[in-house]
Amino acid sequence: MDTVVLGGGITGVTAAVHCKEAGQDVVLLEKGRIVEGVTGKTTAKVTSLHSLIYHQLLEKHGRERTLGYAEANSAAVEEIADRVESHDIDCDFGRLPAYTYVTDENERSRVEREVSVAQSLGLPATFVEDPPFPGRTAGAVRFDEQVHFHPRKYLLDLAEEIPGEGSHVFENTEATGIEDGSPCEVETPHGTVTADTVLVATHFPIEDPAAYFARQFPHRSYILGVRLAEEPPEGMFYREAQSYFSVRPYPGAEGTLTLVGGQSHKTGQGGSTTERYRNLERQAREHFDVESVEYRWSTQDFSTADEIPYVGQLGPGYENVYGATGYGGWGMTNGTAAGMLLAQFARGDPNRLWAHTFDPERIDPGAAGKKLLTENANVGKEFTRDWAEALLGTADETVPPGEGEVVRRDGKPLAVARDEEGDLHVRSAVCTHMGCLVHWNDGERSWDCPCHGSRFSMDGEVLDGPAVEDLPSRWE
Numbered sequence: 475m476d477t478v479v480l481g482g483g484i485t486g487v488t489a490a491v492h493c494k495e496a497g498q499d500v501v502l503l504e505k506g507r508i509v510e511g512v513t514g515k516t517t518a519k520v521t522s523l524h525s526l527i528y529h530q531l532l533e534k535h536g537r538e539r540t541l542g543y544a545e546a547n548s549a550a551v552e553e554i555a556d557r558v559e560s561h562d563i564d565c566d567f568g569r570l571p572a573y574t575y576v577t578d579e580n581e582r583s584r585v586e587r588e589v590s591v592a593q594s595l596g597l598p599a600t601f602v603e604d605p606p607f608p609g610r611t612a613g614a615v616r617f618d619e620q621v622h623f624h625p626r627k628y629l630l631d632l633a634e635e636i637p638g639e640g641s642h643v644f645e646n647t648e649a650t651g652i653e654d655g656s657p658c659e660v661e662t663p664h665g666t667v668t669a670d671t672v673l674v675a676t677h678f679p680i681e682d683p684a685a686y687f688a689r690q691f692p693h694r695s696y697i698l699g700v701r702l703a704e705e706p707p708e709g710m711f712y713r714e715a716q717s718y719f720s721v722r723p724y725p726g727a728e729g730t731l732t733l734v735g736g737q738s739h740k741t742g743q744g745g746s747t748t749e750r751y752r753n754l755e756r757q758a759r760e761h762f763d764v765e766s767v768e769y770r771w772s773t774q775d776f777s778t779a780d781e782i783p784y785v786g787q788l789g790p791g792y793e794n795v796y797g798a799t800g801y802g803g804w805g806m807t808n809g810t811a812a813g814m815l816l817a818q819f820a821r822g823d824p825n826r827l828w829a830h831t832f833d834p835e836r837i838d839p840g841a842a843g844k845k846l847l848t849e850n851a852n853v854g855k856e857f858t859r860d861w862a863e864a865l866l867g868t869a870d871e872t873v874p875p876g877e878g879e880v881v882r883r884d885g886k887p888l889a890v891a892r893d894e895e896g897d898l899h900v901r902s903a904v905c906t907h908m909g910c911l912v913h914w915n916d917g918e919r920s921w922d923c924p925c926h927g928s929r930f931s932m933d934g935e936v937l938d939g940p941a942v943e944d945l946p947s948r949w950e
């Protein structure tokens with residue numbers, strides 16, 4: 475086998491298709507079903523306009539890396555558009571302008587600076603005084619000819635290209651270990667797969683030789699699919715603020731819905747997630763005449779300390795294992811570019827600018843230092859506070875149906891949840907990643923870790939990494 479790809483999200487499917495098209499024998503291993511991870515629950519704006527990132531990148535990283543980021547993400551927009559056209563993929567594809575707007579006059583200069591930096595990078599940016607969005611704004615950046623689509627329809631169609639001529643997609647096949655070498659070995663419950671190259675595209679890498687857990691930070695956010703009693707605004711919108719607000723139309727078979735997103739917070743922190751859905755609906759109604767809320771979902775993504783994803787050799791000393799992670803909420807393009815770059819690594823011919831830009835081993839404390847300190851101090855605080863509360867507190871086990879609580883039994887913290895049928899599910903509350911205590915997520919009915927974002931089902935099964943082991947069914 476030439477290449478084995480772990481993970482069937484946008485990164486893994488894109489990488490596998492590129493490997494196959496380069497004439498390689500490739501196997502894609504997916505723990506569950508493909509495109510049901512983060513990629514299956516996104517907002518799916520496909521744009522190189524990422525909030526107000528470019529002037530920040532320029533200040534932190536200088537021109538070369540900023541140009542690399544702009545180039546890779548612009549190429550990803552056109553990669554998706556070209557494939558949709560050339561493969562005639564039915565995926566609710568459309569072109570629209572994308573806007574990042576601000577509402578505070580004091581922020582206007584940041585928007586103007588963003589336009590000027592983006593233009594200098596060759597991006598399709600203009601300043602817009604009054605974007606076509608309800609409510610008062612204080613100016614916006616507009617990128618023309620951006621894209622929206624249905625990522626599952628697009629990627630499921632693309633993935634059909636992979637099997638055949640020595641290549642395969644194996645679903646329900648979890649990679650449980652990676653051995654670098656010539657060849658490399660990937661362990662699965664069904665046996666070992668050997669390949670010249672391993673591409674790790676599991677959102678958070680299943681092995682962490684480069685301390686990714688301490689260099690990127692998880693945020694969950696929420697999406698509603700709403701039906702409006704009016705025409706949705708013409709464009710894809712993103713409000714730059716501490717808590718963003720995102721809007722895009724979704725023209726599907728049931729007529730046009732509007733996807734609104736926001737209410738972002740660090741995973742496992744910030745209280746009731748049900749409340750987040752309520753707040754988001756309130757925000758939607760403040761902006762639009764909402765007829766009905768048809769769908770709701772949430773998911774999470776990692777942001778690196780210096781805003782640029784990590785794509786390259788998985789860690790120091792690794793020869794033939796490459797990984798990609800940390801898309802900062804912009805993985806439709808970052809993930810597509812990462813998939814293309816991973817496939818180039820597998821062929822031994824990476825784009826030099828992209829490889830330099832996304833190098834996971836880049837050392838630039840100036841760009842990342844303050845963020846690293848703040849975020850890792852926050853982890854320490856969560857760890858200490860939660861253990862103190864669990865071990866000294868007096869919580870009891872009278873948990874109502876559909877709810878969960880961390881309680882102590884014999885001084886040990888247990889994650890106790892009751893399902894709708896009244897059955898109790900008891901697991902250790904100690905996250906299997908590094909020992910923080912999990913918190914109950916009432917919106918998703920999961921146990922979420924406030925330290926590095928691992929999530930577990932009510933039954934303790936890993937839903938999101940960095941953890942790779944389930945919560946034990948009782949204290950062990």
Ligand SMILES: Cc1cc2nc3c(=O)[nH]c(=O)nc-3n(C[C@H](O)[C@H](O)[C@H](O)COP(=O)(O)OP(=O)(O)OC[C@H]3O[C@@H](n4cnc5c(N)ncnc54)[C@H](O)[C@@H]3O)c2cc1C
Binds near residue numbers: 509520649806
């Ligand atoms: C609320 C929200 C909205 C977003 N909206 C946008 C947007 O509008 N535009 C945009 O560009 N980006 C957006 N993003 C970001 C984007 O969705 C993600 O960055 C991207 O989908 C991540 O893709 P991925 O391939 O890394 O991960 P995933 O899609 O999660 O794929 C990883 C796969 O690996 C599998 N896996 C895990 N462990 C193993 C294992 N051990 N063995 C085998 N397989 C394994 C998983 O099951 C999963 O299928 C949004 C993110 C959030 C949170």
Ligand code: FES
Binds near residue numbers: 923
């Ligand atoms: S995710 Fe790191 S301790 Fe839980």
